[in-house]
Amino acid sequence: MNPFQLALINLKRRRDSTLVAVIAIALSIMSSGVLLRLYLLSGQRFSTLAHGVDAVVGAKSGGLEILLGSLNGEGDYPDYLPYVLFRSLRQGQTVQFEDGAQSTPDFIRKVTPFLYAAQADGARVVGTDETFIKTEADENRPALSSGRWASKPLEVVLGANWARNHSSSLGDTVSIHTWLGQTVSNDDYKLTVVGILGSTGSVWDQMLFISVQQAQDFLRLQDVSHRTIWGVEVLHYFLVNLKPGGFEHLESLINRRTVGQVVRVDEEIKRLQDLTGTGRRLGFLISAMIVLLGGLVVCAMLLARFDGMTMQLAVLRAMGYRKKFIFSWLVLEGITLGVAACILGACLDALSFPFFRTLLGSALPSPSLAQSSIFLSAPVWAASLIAVVLSIAVPAFKLSTRDAHQALRGL
Amino acid sequence: MEIRLQKISVQLPGSRDPLFRIRELKIPSGSKTLIRGPSGRGKTTLLHLMAGLFLPPEGDIVVGEAELHRMSDESRSDYRRKNIGIIFQRLNLLDQLTALENVLLGLSDRGNLQSAQKSLEKLKVADKADLLTAKLSLGEQQRVAVARILAASPPVILADEPTSSLDHDNAELVRKNLFEAASGKTLVVVSHDERISKGFDRVLDFDEWTRQ
Numbered sequence: 001m002n003p004f005q006l007a008l009i010n011l012k013r014r015r016d017s018t019l020v021a022v023i024a025i026a027l028s029i030m031s032s033g034v035l036l037r038l039y040l041l042s043g044q045r046f047s048t049l050a051h052g053v054d055a056v057v058g059a060k061s062g063g064l065e066i067l068l069g070s071l072n073g074e075g076d077y078p079d080y081l082p083y084v085l086f087r088s089l090r091q092g093q094t095v096q097f098e099d100g101a102q103s104t105p106d107f108i109r110k111v112t113p114f115l116y117a118a119q120a121d122g123a124r125v126v127g128t129d130e131t132f133i134k135t136e137a138d139e140n141r142p143a144l145s146s147g148r149w150a151s152k153p154l155e156v157v158l159g160a161n162w163a164r165n166h167s168s169s170l171g172d173t174v175s176i177h178t179w180l181g182q183t184v185s186n187d188d189y190k191l192t193v194v195g196i197l198g199s200t201g202s203v204w205d206q207m208l209f210i211s212v213q214q215a216q217d218f219l220r221l222q223d224v225s226h227r228t229i230w231g232v233e234v235l236h237y238f239l240v241n242l243k244p245g246g247f248e249h250l251e252s253l254i255n256r257r258t259v260g261q262v263v264r265v266d267e268e269i270k271r272l273q274d275l276t277g278t279g280r281r282l283g284f285l286i287s288a289m290i291v292l293l294g295g296l297v298v299c300a301m302l303l304a305r306f307d308g309m310t311m312q313l314a315v316l317r318a319m320g321y322r323k324k325f326i327f328s329w330l331v332l333e334g335i336t337l338g339v340a341a342c343i344l345g346a347c348l349d350a351l352s353f354p355f356f357r358t359l360l361g362s363a364l365p366s367p368s369l370a371q372s373s374i375f376l377s378a379p380v381w382a383a384s385l386i387a388v389v390l391s392i393a394v395p396a397f398k399l400s401t402r403d404a405h406q407a408l409r410g411l
Numbered sequence: 412m413e414i415r416l417q418k419i420s421v422q423l424p425g426s427r428d429p430l431f432r433i434r435e436l437k438i439p440s441g442s443k444t445l446i447r448g449p450s451g452r453g454k455t456t457l458l459h460l461m462a463g464l465f466l467p468p469e470g471d472i473v474v475g476e477a478e479l480h481r482m483s484d485e486s487r488s489d490y491r492r493k494n495i496g497i498i499f500q501r502l503n504l505l506d507q508l509t510a511l512e513n514v515l516l517g518l519s520d521r522g523n524l525q526s527a528q529k530s531l532e533k534l535k536v537a538d539k540a541d542l543l544t545a546k547l548s549l550g551e552q553q554r555v556a557v558a559r560i561l562a563a564s565p566p567v568i569l570a571d572e573p574t575s576s577l578d579h580d581n582a583e584l585v586r587k588n589l590f591e592a593a594s595g596k597t598l599v600v601v602s603h604d605e606r607i608s609k610g611f612d613r614v615l616d617f618d619e620w621t622r623q
Contacts, residue, residue, distance in 0.1 A: 001515060001516060009512070013507040311503065312506075314503075315504075316505075316516075317464075318459075318464055318491070318497055319492065319497070320488050320489065320491035320492025320495070322485050322489065323484070324485075403465040403484070404464040406465065409455070409456075
């Protein structure tokens, strides 16, 4: 009988305690793995934020809300801004206020309109114009990888991920449903794909883009009178690129004298990181503790198991079995148990992770933007196997320091 | 194989006084020796000494040509596996193994399935061969422990109270088979069971003899 056969027999015949050990270790591996993956995902929570914008103007609300609503495509349906204000900013026209004050926005380099108008398969459809895409001066904006910009009615440009996930190409038609407030309507509009954006690694990859005119036409189909006094002549955000030192002027103009609020993108991102940093550090601490506890559970389970076998090991020694044989038996039994628990734990991890991810909702990046491979849990599996091997160290130490006589006599 | 112990003093851990001293003890090759004495004096410890399960701080233990006191722990294991069979006082069968597997565990190679089955038959526990030893009665376990030695047939057999948990008939069966297994071999039995005392070449009184 070789050590592996003995290990298998022992695992099989001590079925109840083997099952309890495997399930306990597997649950510990599952919870540690899920926590580790959630922690890693939380680090990517804002990695999908779009780049290439200095400031964003939105309806008055929180700065973070404007930032995430525009550059991360999340949150509730936003309030409107008047299109006329956008036009003034773009054309650098002098703005005349009721109190007689005037402002000439010559500090703006580029301003891009942004209006959520519809959804396609859960992804947001944005009304914007050609200033949205990459130019020589704005390297960080998305570029067209094929086709042209959507400038005519019923045309659409696709984000890279959306096109790939739906296997869409130029000339295909895409179904969209108009979106207003909490409601995504059941109406179905077919748009023709005229362009596909290159990948940016940001939320833009998951969106669809139409002309502002088309977006406002979709609004016109619905009753917006209770939402806006400007009819359909509205936008949700202005994405602004500024000349140096221009933010203070823009802030003074927008925040003090209009219905809008401007936020500086880099400042809001820093605020976001400060706010989430504490939570992440706490999350890391809790995850590390759970992984450690998991390791200890593994150790405790196996220690108890191997400790109960002290007399048997002594009998084998007395019968003339070498320490190496007995040590191999323990290691093989521990590793078999550990590997079985790892496989079960990984399966449970894979099965339960989507549930936990859904439970945390918007605290994590969307599954379409940030995948979480089961193999990210590999450090937990490795830690568990190390814990298994460590737990063998105690009986192995006893085996090497106590002679068979002492063990048999219980000394 | 002759067993020779010389100038040995055994102490319990933490005790200053020796448990027992042996000036010289020779068990002739092929003899059958019974060692008797009250409990707690060190009879089992003496048997473990002969098997090389531990070494005293001083003294010689020689089994056949092998000087156990000069050998490493692993070398003593190898020697014991080939030459010495032990029946323990508390049986000490592996309870997750069947009776047959326990007997096979005592054999050097696995090919000896027939001799394992035969020895179980001799001890009248062949019908229990596939049962886990935990499910056997104490008497049946005792007979499996003896069958393990019978199958392995080592040159030296050391038995610690081999009939302690058996009724009269089974005690006689075990005694008979033990003697049969020990035919031409060296047998040392530690026991205070009167039923097993017949048939030995020598009977040693543990107390008298360790006071020499």
